[in-house]
Amino acid sequence: xxxxxxxxxxxxxxxxxxxxxxxxxxxxxxxxxxxxxxxxxxxxxxxxxxxxxxxxxxxxxxxxxxxxxxxxxxxxxxxxxxxxxxxxxxxxxxxxxxxxxxxxxxxxxxxxxxxxxxxxxxxxxxxxxxxxxxxxxxxxxxxxxxxxxxxxxxxxxxxxxxxxxxxxxxxxxxxxxxxxxxxxxxxxxxxxxxxxxxxxxxxxxxxxxxxxxxxxxxxxxxxxxxxxxxxxxxxxxxxxxxxxxxxxxxxxxxxxxxxxxxxxxxxxxxxxxxxxxxxxxxxxxxxxxxxxxxxxxxxxxxxxxxxxxxxxxxxxxxxxxxxxxxxxxxxxxxxxxxxxxxxxxxxxxxxxxxxxxxxxxxxxxxxxxxxxxxxxxxxxxxxxxxxxxxxxxxxxxxxxxxxxxxxxxxxxxxxxxxxxxxxxxxxxxxxxxxxxxxxxxxxxxxxxxxxxxxxxxxxxxxxxxxxxxxxxxxxxxxxxxxx
Numbered sequence: 001x002x003x004x005x006x007x008x009x010x011x012x013x014x015x016x017x018x019x020x021x022x023x024x025x026x027x028x029x030x031x032x033x034x035x036x037x038x039x040x041x042x043x044x045x046x047x048x049x050x051x052x053x054x055x056x057x058x059x060x061x062x063x064x065x066x067x068x069x070x071x072x073x074x075x076x077x078x079x080x081x082x083x084x085x086x087x088x089x090x091x092x093x094x095x096x097x098x099x100x101x102x103x104x105x106x107x108x109x110x111x112x113x114x115x116x117x118x119x120x121x122x123x124x125x126x127x128x129x130x131x132x133x134x135x136x137x138x139x140x141x142x143x144x145x146x147x148x149x150x151x152x153x154x155x156x157x158x159x160x161x162x163x164x165x166x167x168x169x170x171x172x173x174x175x176x177x178x179x180x181x182x183x184x185x186x187x188x189x190x191x192x193x194x195x196x197x198x199x200x201x202x203x204x205x206x207x208x209x210x211x212x213x214x215x216x217x218x219x220x221x222x223x224x225x226x227x228x229x230x231x232x233x234x235x236x237x238x239x240x241x242x243x244x245x246x247x248x249x250x251x252x253x254x255x256x257x258x259x260x261x262x263x264x265x266x267x268x269x270x271x272x273x274x275x276x277x278x279x280x281x282x283x284x285x286x287x288x289x290x291x292x293x294x295x296x297x298x299x300x301x302x303x304x305x306x307x308x309x310x311x312x313x314x315x316x317x318x319x320x321x322x323x324x325x326x327x328x329x330x331x332x333x334x335x336x337x338x339x340x341x342x343x344x345x346x347x348x349x350x351x352x353x354x355x356x357x358x359x360x361x362x363x364x365x366x367x368x369x370x371x372x373x374x375x376x377x378x379x380x381x382x383x384x385x386x387x388x389x390x391x392x393x394x395x396x397x398x399x400x401x402x403x404x405x406x407x408x409x410x411x412x413x414x415x416x417x418x419x420x421x422x423x424x425x426x427x428x429x430x431x432x433x434x435x436x437x438x439x440x441x442x443x444x445x446x447x448x449x450x451x452x453x454x455x456x457x458x459x460x461x462x463x464x465x466x467x468x469x470x471x472x473x474x475x476x477x478x479x480x481x482x483x
Contacts, residue, residue: 002014029103032248035248051266058145064273068281071220085224085225090232094239103244103407104244105410108237113410117416117419128355130234135355135359149314171326189317200302206276216453226456231267333351424473429469
């Protein structure tokens with residue numbers, strides 16, 4: 001419920017909360033009085049389930065396929081790089097998730113305590129753009145699979161609409177439906193994945209080594225490592241959002257562990273399979289032809305030995321994609337509220353509806369070509385999350401050990417930091433990102449130094465500069481501004 005509703009829409013949201021359980025609360029802190037008691041083993045298992053469901057989806061096949069297909073990696077190299085890349089990215093998001101139960105605040109509200117009240121609005125805007133972009137991609141993949149199942153007789157628009165409607169229902173309804181949905185969405189996905197392993201694994205090529213040598217091979221490996229790290233890292237901007245109703249007494253180490261395991265196990269389970277399928281493209285003409293059409297067509301072809309039942313499996317995979325979009329859409333509604341005090345008065349459920357409409361319309365209008373455009377753009381936008389996590393970690397470890405946090409001051413501009421130090425370090429970190437990035441639209445001078453193809457090391461370059469500059473900047477900010 002929204003305390004002291006200030007608009008008709010907020011009163012309407014409270015009424016819907018009373019009647020059917022639609023979550024009215026948005027970015028307002030959940031007070032400790034609503035989070036009393038002790039968490040149970042079931043609560044921690046639910047934390048794992050959220051992230052396992054969100055990542056054990058067909059969308060993750062793309063990151064696995066890119067290893068052998070784009071970077072010429074062999075099966076073993078791709079699996080090893082994917083494993084450690086996923087571990088790295090998952091640790092970032094798992095760390096941020098621990099602030100949910102601790103503070104009762106959403107992830108982008110926590111950003112106010114590290115980045116400052118005004119600079120955090122920019123992060124909220126970044127989060128909106130990246131989540132809408134991922135929603136668009138997920139809808140397109142769902143549309144591609146259903147279209148391929150029908151043999152092309154069904155337009156991808158049907159799959160886009162179905163995916164968007166399910167996502168809208170769960171994300172708009174809020175936590176009361178989100179919890180059970182995300183808690184069990186993985187159940188039908190897992191047996192389908194094992195069925196696909198049985199169908200496709202005999203055609204995997206696990207023996208052919210990686211292509212390239214010397215610095216070029218190193219560059220390809222580095223790029224794929226940070227690519228696989230960036231996927232789970234992308235959840236760090238919202239991973240605390242779903243724990244704000246958890247008791248404050250929740251063990252931070254267990255919260256970290258369950259979030260990490262959900263992210264890691266869900267991702268590698270799908271991406272390893274994607275790597276295997278990609279190694280078989282060179283030896284299977286039917287797979288290669290299908291992949292030229294779409295990822296959905298490739299999955300349908302991989303299930304083809306099962307006939308009609310294989311088509312049923314593809315439909316189940318399509319419906320599972322919703323579990324990947326629901327958390328992002330839920331978080332997008334919260335980020336909209338952080339843009340302005342007037343936007344805060346429009347309840348989260350209306351912003352979630354707007355987000356679904358935007359990415360569904362964009363997916364319908366441009367499903368033939370927007371996928372590649374947004375894939376490129378989203379990598380660029382995702383860089384900022386690494387910088388934000390580093391700033392939060394340093395603020396936590398170096399400056400809040402003794403001063404502590406006053407979480408109930410989440411909306412007090414006089415208490416929250418000005419954000420001068422964080423903004424300066426954030427901008428300097430972007431200099432490192434630009435110097436080290438390797439994308440189709442730009443290759444940084446440092447990235448060019450590594451082999452013939454370059455290497456995307458924008459994330460470590462950005463982290464290095466931000467981590468080096470934030471502590472002295474923050475020391476000076478506290479010294480002269482006292483907050």
